[in-house]
Amino acid sequence: MKSISLSLSILLASFILGVSFIIGSVLLMNQDKDSSNGTLNQTEAQQTLLLDKVLLTLKETATYLGMNEDQVMSIIKTxxxxxxxxxxxxxxxxxxIKVQDQFYVSRVELDLWIQDASSNHRRYINGQLQ
Incomplete structure (x- = not known):
């Protein structure tokens, strides 16, 4: 009788542990989805704000182009x-345009530049236009 009781206790403990593991995994999965949706919504909100601006800062320009600021500066210098x-x-x-030490970029003209650079297949490699 004692061994049956011990077996049932081990079986019940294993079942509770398994259910706890599954519930914990589901909760973690949902938490990851929520945090990634927040990042996506934040990125979409940033893009919407950028579309409303006439002049973009260098950082905003980099974000708009999906680049970093060094890459944008490299294009300008090249x-x-x-x-x-x-x-x-x-x-x-x-x-x-440069005002004192700050660079500003016309969003409308930037869109035209993108079309021109893309259609001419420009390559910016190591500070050289190729």
Missing amino acids: EQSSLNAFHHFEGKMFPF
Whole structure:
């Protein structure tokens, strides 16, 4: 009788442990989904705000383009170097203005620059326009 009682106790404990493990896993999965949805909604909200602005900061421009600020600055420097070296530039140049030490980019002109750079298959590699 004692061994049956012990077996039942072990079986019941195993069942409770298994159910607890499954419930915990489901709760963790749902928590991950909620946090990723929050990140997605935040990114969508940022994009919507950027679409309403006329001038973007360098950081906002990088976000809009899906790049980092160093990559955007590299494009600006590369195009400026090309213009200085050859005294002309084929196509549309990156649309920025500089106020004191701050760069600002026209969102509308940026969209046009994207179309031009894409259609001409521009390549920016190691600070060189290729």
